[in-house]
Amino acid sequence: MDDLERLRAQAADCRNCDLWEHATQTVFGEGRPGAPLMFVGEQPGDHEDLEGSPFVGPAGALLDKAMAEVGIARDDVYVTNAVKHFKFEQRGKRRIHKRPGATELKACHPWLDAELEVVHPRMVCALGAIAAQSLYGSKFKVTVMRGQLVSWDREPAAMATVHPSSILRAPDDAARRSAYAEFVNDLQVAASVLDAA
Numbered sequence: 001m002d003d004l005e006r007l008r009a010q011a012a013d014c015r016n017c018d019l020w021e022h023a024t025q026t027v028f029g030e031g032r033p034g035a036p037l038m039f040v041g042e043q044p045g046d047h048e049d050l051e052g053s054p055f056v057g058p059a060g061a062l063l064d065k066a067m068a069e070v071g072i073a074r075d076d077v078y079v080t081n082a083v084k085h086f087k088f089e090q091r092g093k094r095r096i097h098k099r100p101g102a103t104e105l106k107a108c109h110p111w112l113d114a115e116l117e118v119v120h121p122r123m124v125c126a127l128g129a130i131a132a133q134s135l136y137g138s139k140f141k142v143t144v145m146r147g148q149l150v151s152w153d154r155e156p157a158a159m160a161t162v163h164p165s166s167i168l169r170a171p172d173d174a175a176r177r178s179a180y181a182e183f184v185n186d187l188q189v190a191a192s193v194l195d196a197a
């Protein structure tokens with residue numbers, strides 16, 4: 001068993017907060033140790049909770065498409081989330097996403113730290129405000145800092161962009177197209193850092 005598999009096995013039984021009680025399973029990060037780029041999302045969604053893998057739903061499909069456009073290979077990427085259980089509110093048959101709170105983010109942070117340690121990426125990219133604040137501190141503003149290199153107290157180069165779900169939620173086609181183009185621009189920054197290494 002390598003270190004990542006060991007961590008995944010430990011996280012499967014995580015009881016650091018209460019989210020495990022209603023979620024189907026822990027959704028740990030996926031990718032290879034040594035992957036040069038780590039994406040950190042917020043938390044698994046409905047699809048991810050059922051499948052047990054991060055970014056396998058609509059947001060993941062959009063991320064895959066944008067990565068392909070800037071030439072980032074799937075195999076060069078480790079994807080994970082700031083919180084590893086799905087937090088939701090049951091409304092009839094539907095499970096509606098709920099934002100993780102500070103307690104859950106804090107409880108889950110040791111797993112993210114351990115993933116950073118073991119995967120040892122050259123670059124980390126936060127997707128959305130929750131991931132960015134979990135990594136870079138609660139004052140971090142994605143709207144101001146997106147697409148720029150972030151200085152922080154860890155080794156990998158770091159940046160943030162919006163969460164792909166926010167693009168899917170854009171009010172109309174024109175807004176969606178422009179949000180997607182900006183997202184691709186941000187990923188281009190990550191791709192350039194990787195190319196330069």
Ligand code: URA
Nearest residue numbers: 041042043044054055
């Ligand atoms: N949104 C996230 O933040 N993470 C996932 O894994 C899926 C959707």
